[in-house]
Amino acid sequence: MQTNILITGVGHGIGSSLAYYLNEQGFHLFLSSRGDTVESVASKIGCHSWKADLNNYKECEKVVEVAKEAMGSLDGVVNVAGNYFSTTEIEEYPEDTFQEALLNNARTFYNMARASVPVMKKQGFGAIIGFAAADNVLLNSNPGYAAGKGAVHSMIRELSKELIPYNITVNGVAPGFIEKDFVDQGVPQKLGTPGRYPPSGVNRAVEFLLLSELITGQIINVAGGHNLNIGSGTK
Template sequence: MDRLKGKVAVITGAASGFGEGMAKRFAQEGAKVVVADLNASGADRVAGEIGAAAVACKADVSNRADVDAMVKLAIDRFGRLDIMVNNAGYTHRNGDMLKVDEKTFDTIVAVNMKAIYLAALAVVPVMEKQGGGSIITTASTAGLRPRPGLAWYNASKGWAITATKSMAVELAPKNIRVNCLCPVAGETGMLAQFMGEDTPEKRALFRASIPLGRLSTPLDIANAALWLASDEAEFITGVALEVDGGRCI
């Protein structure tokens, strides 16, 4: 249980869902974790359940001062920063692309796209001084195989995948690996928005489109992120890893 021993991670959107799963799994494997989320009480709960290896941080990932403070907290509390997980995400409800209001669109851009840029500004200089690091973004199968009803969300996740690959090439000489995860929809608070509504019938239809026959879980995504963050993946960069039960085949 020490695959991340001695490493420090910042995980955004870590008060619930995939981010909570990553925070707890990383800590199980020896990492110190900054549990960052706009939901301060949720971040406090997750950090409290982890214990001394974690610290909570209220952060708006679309705000540069908040992102800088989040990174500073990791260094002040734990002395370094090895892993940055851009997990916070936002979506519009499944439906007509022309009925997505401008405020919702702007939030999608800010959380799913701009936040990756701001995190890079904050963490790349730190990681370069340390001799390397790992940046992981939670993208989506929607960025690989867009489907009707989530047009602007799909586009934001396609951007995240291209940003991952671009950053990977540019940062490789600094020994900073950059990868992203492409989960299929899972048991998180965003599921109802992805499906339009959360009903047994909608879930059955969605499960039927996944060859392995179930939705993703936070542990599925956490285990994939754990591998990408660990030294076992030291030669892996620029990858958009599908964690989808075969959905994209």
Template sequence: MSRSVLVTGGNRGIGLAIALAFAEAGDKVAITSRSGELPEELAKHQAIAVRCDINDAAQVDAAFTEIEAANGPVEVLVANAGITKDTLLLRMTEEDFTSVLDTNLTGTFRVVKRASAKMMRARKGRVVLISSVVGLLGSPGQANYAASKSGLIGFARSLARELGPRNITVNVVSPGFVDTDMTAVLSEERRKEIVSGVPLGRYAAPAEVASAVRFLSSDEAAYITGAVIPVDGGLGMGH
């Protein structure tokens, strides 16, 4: 049965792969991004794109209103939108820190809160938050990003307890290094260094992250909530 699915930050990289996976399965897919552009790959599936900055509560509410009018209340929410501002602690400004927390953590709070109201009325729903192996493993120069991504885990597990009685599951997918535009800018030396620490010896494909998200959103995962699913080639084992 076709569901109303929203993927934030769904215009490129991991978010686009996730949106495509749902669209190819026949779901009604909406994506949000700051640009509001609809990638060609999604246009083929009659997906819709809505301009939305998740740092703005009014824009979040307006985006949901538009999506609900087109596709019905959101039944599957994938909170993927996020930013990085990497630098070592002593060079990190307060704005570097707070802007990453505001987008990655508080922005996620805004979209989950807006989606969960309708899910609670329907007494069903799936929420998947996209964290990162860095959230528990840590990474030099990413104190702000790591803090935001580990915060998503505590947020998700609290909501899993809160929303579980209404048949709403809340889970986290924690990717490792994924072959996207963001990682393509790394030097060959740095890429080799990263891969050397990954037991499977390679980067993930975005579609591999999307597969985990689709599973957690499926009927087969109806009894899984509060889980953190790593898609990191073994990089974060033990964390």
């Protein structure tokens, strides 16, 4: 079981929800992000945290160093950093916004994976998990967000092959549209239901991948079937 887990990119959204969930399941956590939310969440669940800009590789190296020292090992790293979703069309989408969206989604995953690999190679095991996006999200987003999440998808596939000899798994989750207030009343969700889903399905998918030593190179869509393009366009 991967028990000592570093979660990076923890904000008000899915990062916080995931941290609360994994803590309830008995995982030992270390949280990091550049915002103030990470300290509040860490205080509530009683774990360590470290504020860092995940777009800065040196700061990511420091996060990994401090997390390993605090927990004793680095069994898994889950990077949820992203954002910059919008439906802005390309003519109205500035170049600087494109770069910010691309880098905040893609570079943060690259930086955390790169910083974590030396520790995991030395241990002889580890799990790296990134956040891509389901097709129904990508196809209704903007060029920067789509490029960033698409890059995460491709890196997961490439890194999983590269790191097989070192017993390091690399997987991802691709959420559909998730509730912003993260209210989950435990009501089973019907496939194909319009609107946003609670984060519970995403949290359980991450837990499953952390516990699955023989699964690598996979990206689990958690989108209620909407990633399959429900509706053929005919009556």
